Amino acid sequence: MxxxxxxxxxxxxxxxxxxxxxxxxxxxxxxxxxxxxxxxxxxxxxxxxxxxxxxxxxxxxxxxxxxxxxxxxxxxxxxxxxxxxxxxxxxxxxxxxxxxxxxxxxxxHSRYADGVEPARAWLADRTVTAATITWREDVRVWHPGQDWIWEPGGFGVFDPGINALSIATRILPKPFFVETAELDVPSNRAAPIAARVAFRDTAGTAIDIDLDFRQEGPQHWDIEVRTDAGTLLLSKGGSVLTIDGKEALSHDGDLHGxxxxxxxxxxxxxxxxxxxxDVSPLRLVADAFLRGRHVTVEPFVE
CATH class of the missing domain: 3.40.50.720 (NAD(P)-binding Rossmann-like Domain)
Structure with a gap:
């Protein structure tokens, strides 16, 4: 509780x-x-x-x-x-x-954000040419005092990052896999505070994710997908859908629905x-840890 x-x-x-x-x-x-x-x-x-x-x-x-x-x-x-x-x-x-x-x-839960199913339907008959995922939030705001998140099995920045991957595995038409990963791990913690992962789908399309728990100011939960017929942007964790710069769907409520x-x-x-x-988001996180190069960064003190 x-x-x-x-x-x-x-x-x-x-x-x-x-x-x-x-x-x-x-x-x-x-x-x-x-x-x-x-x-x-x-x-x-x-x-x-x-x-x-x-x-x-x-x-x-x-x-x-x-x-x-x-x-x-x-x-x-x-x-x-x-x-x-x-x-x-x-x-x-x-x-x-x-x-x-x-x-x-x-x-x-992120798969049930308002924009996810409309995004999936829009992408279904289009060819994806590239995708970029930016998931940057302040751990002090969203996980205050939660030391478990920094322990082995706690996922670190992949705890919110797996939300992005749960959306991406739902909306992107083709499966994708990890090619390279770089994980920034604070010297006093066991889990990463930031990560950059390069994926590629089965058609050879590049999909990149940028995760960071150190974001101050505006938070970023965005997925941009470029296709042969325009660009789709899911923002605010999937609650706002924009196609070619025009807002197609929006809901401002926190985790609405x-x-x-x-x-x-x-x-x-x-x-x-x-x-x-469905373990596909978890499998991608596990593969990022398997393929990831660990980089020791400054200690994190809450």
Missing amino acids: GKIAHDQHLPAIAGNADIELAATVSRSGESVNGLPFFRNVEELAASDVTVDAVALCTPPQVRHAIAMFCIEQGWHVFMEKPPGATLAEVAALDEAAKAKGVSLFASW EYPGLYARFAEIVRAGESDV
């Missing part, structure tokens, strides 16, 4: 008629709206509270064991992004969910008896 749970998950659950909040679990904190509150999922399972599904909003490093326990209880599992600290543990959860007959949802969209999708896959576990 951290910041994202309070800011996004609780309002989205409250606005979805298919889902009722039954209880909350956290190592610290207190009850929400007087509902049952537990320190861990084991306490929840041992209680008399009836649970059909859980939403896990923990850091990725500790999520696998919690998710596996929940699957064993026969609960459907919604996982915040990124779905795990490694690809192998997500694959293990996927197999366990299939064996138990429950739904597993690896959520990517993203988490309601996620919970609608979760209810949909539970009803259908399916899972939705």
